[in-house]
Amino acid sequence: MVGAVAVSNGLGFALGVAAPQGRGEGLASHSASQLVSVRRKESGKLAVVSSGRRGVVRADALPSSQEVAESVPGATAVTLEEVATDSAKPNSPSNGPIAPKKSRNGDIREEARRQCAGSEPTTFSAKYVPFAPGVETDEEYSLDEVIYRSKTGALLDVKHDMEALKKAGDGAYWRKLFDSRVGKTTWPYGSGVWSKKEWVLPEIDDDDIVSVFEGNSNLFWAERFGKEVMDMTDLWVKHCGISHTGSFKDLGMTVLVSQVNRLRRLGKPLLGVGCASTGDTSAALSAYCAAAGIPAIVFLPANKISIAQLVQPIANGALVLSMDTDFDGCMRLIREVTSELPIYLANSLNSLRLEGQKTAAIEILQQFDWEVPDWVIVPGGNLGNIYAFYKGFYMCKELGLVDRMPRLVCAQAANANPLYRAYKDGWDTFKPVKALPTFASAIQIGDPVSIDRAIYALTQCDGIVEEATEQEIMDICAQADKSGMFTCPHTGVAMVALQKLRERGVIGSNDRTVVVSTAHGLKFTQSKVEYHSSELPDITSKFANPPISVADDFGSIMEVLRQKLSLR
Numbered sequence: 001m002v003g004a005v006a007v008s009n010g011l012g013f014a015l016g017v018a019a020p021q022g023r024g025e026g027l028a029s030h031s032a033s034q035l036v037s038v039r040r041k042e043s044g045k046l047a048v049v050s051s052g053r054r055g056v057v058r059a060d061a062l063p064s065s066q067e068v069a070e071s072v073p074g075a076t077a078v079t080l081e082e083v084a085t086d087s088a089k090p091n092s093p094s095n096g097p098i099a100p101k102k103s104r105n106g107d108i109r110e111e112a113r114r115q116c117a118g119s120e121p122t123t124f125s126a127k128y129v130p131f132a133p134g135v136e137t138d139e140e141y142s143l144d145e146v147i148y149r150s151k152t153g154a155l156l157d158v159k160h161d162m163e164a165l166k167k168a169g170d171g172a173y174w175r176k177l178f179d180s181r182v183g184k185t186t187w188p189y190g191s192g193v194w195s196k197k198e199w200v201l202p203e204i205d206d207d208d209i210v211s212v213f214e215g216n217s218n219l220f221w222a223e224r225f226g227k228e229v230m231d232m233t234d235l236w237v238k239h240c241g242i243s244h245t246g247s248f249k250d251l252g253m254t255v256l257v258s259q260v261n262r263l264r265r266l267g268k269p270l271l272g273v274g275c276a277s278t279g280d281t282s283a284a285l286s287a288y289c290a291a292a293g294i295p296a297i298v299f300l301p302a303n304k305i306s307i308a309q310l311v312q313p314i315a316n317g318a319l320v321l322s323m324d325t326d327f328d329g330c331m332r333l334i335r336e337v338t339s340e341l342p343i344y345l346a347n348s349l350n351s352l353r354l355e356g357q358k359t360a361a362i363e364i365l366q367q368f369d370w371e372v373p374d375w376v377i378v379p380g381g382n383l384g385n386i387y388a389f390y391k392g393f394y395m396c397k398e399l400g401l402v403d404r405m406p407r408l409v410c411a412q413a414a415n416a417n418p419l420y421r422a423y424k425d426g427w428d429t430f431k432p433v434k435a436l437p438t439f440a441s442a443i444q445i446g447d448p449v450s451i452d453r454a455i456y457a458l459t460q461c462d463g464i465v466e467e468a469t470e471q472e473i474m475d476i477c478a479q480a481d482k483s484g485m486f487t488c489p490h491t492g493v494a495m496v497a498l499q500k501l502r503e504r505g506v507i508g509s510n511d512r513t514v515v516v517s518t519a520h521g522l523k524f525t526q527s528k529v530e531y532h533s534s535e536l537p538d539i540t541s542k543f544a545n546p547p548i549s550v551a552d553d554f555g556s557i558m559e560v561l562r563q564k565l566s567l568r
């Protein structure tokens, strides 16, 4: 994992990237033979501390490792590999603070530990099962296994012990518990994902959790846009893009990276975590891995992601590989590589991700005081998220928090619409397509890995699939932005779907409808700039609002203002 790569973007920039070297404890420029760490055999605690760096000391600042081992009773010299593995463990003395002095306001993990001391171990559990709804099978796997597919090659699903969850309490119990955790900084419940921990990864130790208190994103009433553009009274936007790395991927990534953190602590020889990406998964993976000191490797399609997305993994110290292929090509390659090397796969093929993403659905219900909206519209690419939303809503219904499900709409770009085509075919056939470039570049995906999950989710809730052309995407984004939003093109795809369903009378004027905004518009400014400058080939910039160049004198400015503000 040592080396340098150069990556470029569609805008003519080129960025040279020094890949991370021996990340974790600042081991960057030292070889294995130069470093030793010494620890006591009996306690597993570090015995030798060098100035400023606990547990990891330069060999040249010490006697030989053998001498150290001999001079410290019960101590043994260990290799760099052992140090690296050890330092990745959150409980590891070489990783954590020496001794937390303060609990409150100082170490919220320690505070949580103190509060939990003596409490009963959880009775909740979850495991992997093949994703094969309605099919009886004994096949199941522990979440501590590194496995992504069933024996027959089917996707996996995380199955919770629903009986145990039901036994714990009724819907009112869960509603109250989840509500009680909102707006706090208690570890790990300050996260919108981990505030539902019992439904996500019930058995993970709080100490293994890697979280930046993601989730709890705002759900706002799109009043003006709803009234003026959609003729609607009850239109809402769930802004999953207001998040740590600017997209909903953080919700799933906190879960996946936490589990990797646990696996490494349990001694699984995982070199790092890898993904193929259209730019958002890579950003989230890199940030969470960097927070935990775990190497991240991202495969990106060259010139197909925005510069804001590209710079995220670079800044977070990931190993960034830019490839002359599209996302589907990157996906094939990361699957090959992760089956060859002990690199954990972080794409939504990995069902752990969806456990985090499903909490956005639970949050929507919570934010509506547990009232169920009529419609939820989600842009779809690799199609994990539409299933995650289904699963979140389904669990709330199953466990009695609500009494029905909303209808789901999955929205695709017309240039990358394999699900839409299958839907139009009455779900008879599914054929991958060659995805064409789209402004909604994060969903330029022609062979979605979660196709089976998506079809299941949509058929279960009388769902609908819609598509959006490039012109429609740019126009609706401009209109939404004019009402005070700053939409990403994927959110635009969902808004076009809403517009079409309104025009056809499928969604009513007073139906409570949620559009899921999946990323922050600031990640996708280039197409907006070009739209407002009327520079996009084949696109008419109907709602352009270009800046006006004006001479820096009072008269010229007044002239423009008179004209634009219709003054006399």
Ligand SMILES: Cc1ncc(COP(=O)(O)O)c(C=O)c1O
Pocket (backbone or CB within 6 Å): 247, 278, 280, 281, 348, 379, 380, 381, 382, 383, 384, 385, 386, 442, 443, 488, 490, 518, 519
């Ligand atoms: C911003 C954005 N919106 C929507 C999607 C679609 O999500 P999914 O792949 O889960 O369908 C993605 C990624 O694919 C994305 O990055």
Ligand SMILES: N[C@@H](CCOP(=O)(O)O)C(=O)O
Pocket (backbone or CB within 6 Å): 275, 276, 277, 278, 279, 280, 281, 282, 346, 347, 348, 349, 381, 382, 384, 442, 443
């Ligand atoms: N939009 C995604 C595409 C990959 O989706 P994933 O959910 O399977 O990781 C991205 O940003 O990479």
